[in-house]
Amino acid sequence: MTPSKTRFELKSGLATREAFGRTLTALGRENQDVVVCDADLSKSTFTSLFAKEFPERFFSCGIAEANMISIGAGLAAGGKIPFVSSFSCFAVNKGFEQLRVTVAYPGVNLKLVGTHSGISIGEDGPSQMSIEDLGLMCSLPGFVVLSPADEVSMAALVRAAAAHVGPVFIRAGRMKAPVIYPRDQVFTVGHAVELIEGTDVTIIATGLLVAEAIRAADALEAEGVSARVVDIHTIKPLDREAIARAAQETAAIVVAEEHLIDGGLGVRVAQVVAETCPCVMEFVGIRNTYAESASPEQLLDKYGLVSRDVIAAVRRALARKG
Amino acid sequence: MTSTHNAAGLAAISMRIRREIVEMIGEAKSGHPGGSLSAVEILTTLFFDVMRHDPNNPAWPERDRFILSKGHAAPVLYCMLAQCGYTPKDQLNTLRKLGSIYQGHPDRRFIPALEASTGSLGVGLSVGLGMALAARLNGSPARVYVMLGDGEIQEGQVWEAAMFGAYHKADNIVAIVDYNKIQLDGFVKDIMEVHPLADKWRAFGWHTLEIDGHDIPAVQRALADAAAAKGRPTAIVAHTIKGKGVSFMENNPKFHGTAPSPAEVQAALQELQ
The missing domain is CATH 3.40.50.970 (Thiamin diphosphate (ThDP)-binding fold, Pyr/PP domains)
Known part of the structure; x- marks a missing residue:
């Protein structure tokens, strides 16, 4: 695509x-x-x-x-x-x-x-x-x-x-x-998909958070922020090349996942960034807690896993990037 | 390898295997002699009489499978594989040393002829049942034999597998419990009693036999009986003696997981004539 x-x-x-x-x-x-x-x-x-x-x-x-x-x-x-x-x-x-x-x-x-x-x-x-x-x-x-x-x-x-x-x-x-994808989209294990081009920041997401990342990028575009969106469908082996390129070309990365930040995609991406091209990073995920009973939408909202949270993380990253 | 149905011939092989077990663990300076020695006659009867297998074609799809779920008794299995010709006999004394194919517990990465990597107790019967179901789906006559320790069956997964095997009518698998009454910390009855063992397997729906696991004709009869049982899996509760064949190791919890000293190796070999 x-x-x-x-x-x-x-x-x-x-x-x-x-x-x-x-x-x-x-x-x-x-x-x-x-x-x-x-x-x-x-x-x-x-x-x-x-x-x-x-x-x-x-x-x-x-x-x-x-x-x-x-x-x-x-x-x-x-x-x-x-x-x-x-x-x-x-x-x-x-x-x-x-x-x-x-x-x-x-x-x-x-x-x-x-x-x-x-x-x-x-x-x-x-x-x-x-x-x-x-x-x-x-x-x-x-x-x-x-x-x-x-x-x-x-x-x-x-x-x-x-x-x-x-x-x-x-x-x-x-x-x-x-x-998210057209029926004829081709997927290769270990190869991330760049869904939206961008130059200011890269949002790397997986699972349900890919849609939230797309929504976030759309909203940010209206503010004049060019956000790249990358779907990491293969958590292991990671697409090191796509991550290194994002770090090099946008110099700011936000990782978003419906998982504990501890041990999740974000820390794996951070390892690649540290090994290739260190840059500013922010993380959207579950922070050292268990959730509770409620509707899925209420929980995603309460635990910080919607586009609003991705946008906030992008702003933090851009502020740190300077 | 030469297979035989002759009990005296199988006893002679068993004696040779016992000597090798003591020597290789002595050389390694660590390992589990007691539970290796208790299982010798059962494995000898399986590998040299009952099982259909071909050391020249270890990947033969229709071969019978053996899984040593009590993986710490690896030396007895290694001696069988070497005696059959799957692996080099002259490397048995590299047990547990860097670079050896004879790892501390059975490891398929080093010996492809092993059917499963074991050592974490409780998992082997489940793996064997998966193999038995695959054989049935493939229309293969392959049979699966899994040896479990009596301490091992304290693991809950064994009983999940027991329920599963009876429910799925896996009559091409045999679970053999090496009931030597000793585990690492002492006598089984003092750690977590498993008696009445045969009753447990019967209650779980298994065709259950209770034998003397050192009596080769009894082992042969039980395995033949298992092959004839249709519609349900067979469990053989084999009463054995931990450390069998070496007087100072027999029924001695110390030799569950302690290697014999050089002097003890010599004393043991004197007895194993």
Whole structure:
């Protein structure tokens, strides 16, 4: 996609979890080796679509995430392409040891899809919210970590994950996500997408915050601030080249994510910036706290994850840049 | 490798393996002799009699799989692999040393013939069940054997796997518990009692057998019985003696995770004739 200077019109789209479930089912039709493991949340993760069509390749694991991860590892060792799915907080946190010792360490070809990530699951509250999954998954050597922003990128990256030989984590959300990309957009694992050109500051975002970054850039343009917007859909391996270029060309970077700032995308970007072209940075994310029950919109507003917060961070960065 | 159904032949291999286990752990100056020695007859019977595998073709898709879920007993598995011809026998005494393929716990990165990297207790049965399901989907006759420690089954994931195996009718897997009654800190009964073990597996829906794990014909009969059981997985509770074959190691918690001194190695080899 050619970077645009025109205003984006963001239309409502599918939740990324639903785009995952639909793409997974299509993959199941194309590839007999695709199998699915679920822990009593298939209606929520949309793996129920796959289960309905391919019951013999769908393994109900019950509410036992640790076992489920290792079952997936064994299926992968047996030549299958297992997509293992649950709420991100349960799959990653309860299955972390199994992800470490039975998946990452031997490097097996397992695909883990964590849905209901971030705080935008809303009313269910913090016990169900995954705000540390990116940090945890990036700490596992060999894992590819993906965080699609909309249904188009999710569909493409689920296919990319299936084609990749090795462990992959895909982060999905519960709420409907604005459509950012045209249907024919091409995505390459490890390559960021520059959505909007800009010269004064770069907003690097992932997941739901990509749409907020676009809204922020639109508003800033009206004030005469030229903000570049970059979608980092691959958290690991990071697109170091795109980050270094942003640091060099705009000399100010704001990173926005629906994740704890500790261990999130921002600190990973900061490492690249420090190693390549140090510049002013600001961070939009969850600051050392757990959220609460409320509507997704109320929570994103309260915990500082909307375009207003991105704009404020840009202003701070520009003030420091001088 | 030469396979045999002859119990005396398997006993002779077992004796050789015991000597190698003591020597390699002695040379390494650290490791877990007790739980390696308790598992010898079971692994010998699997690798030299029961399992369908081919050291000349370790990636044969239809091979039977063995997972040592109690990964700290790596020496007994390494001796089997070397004796079968998967790995070099003359490197067994590099155990636990820099650059050795014989890592402290089984590591597939160094020995591709290993079916799983283990060492963190509780995970092996789940991995084995995944392999068993894959074999079933592939229409493969491959069977999966997983050895668990009696202390290991204190891990909750083992029982998640037990529920899963029975629910999914995985009749191509056998879980073998090396019930040697000792774990690192002492006797199992004093750390976290697991008795009645066979009753637990039965309650979870497994076809369950209880045997003397050093009685080779009994091990052979149990594995044949497991192969005949349809519609449910088999658990073999194998009563064994920790440190079996070396008088001063037998039933001695010290030798769960302590290497024998050079003098103890010599004394042990005297007994293992």
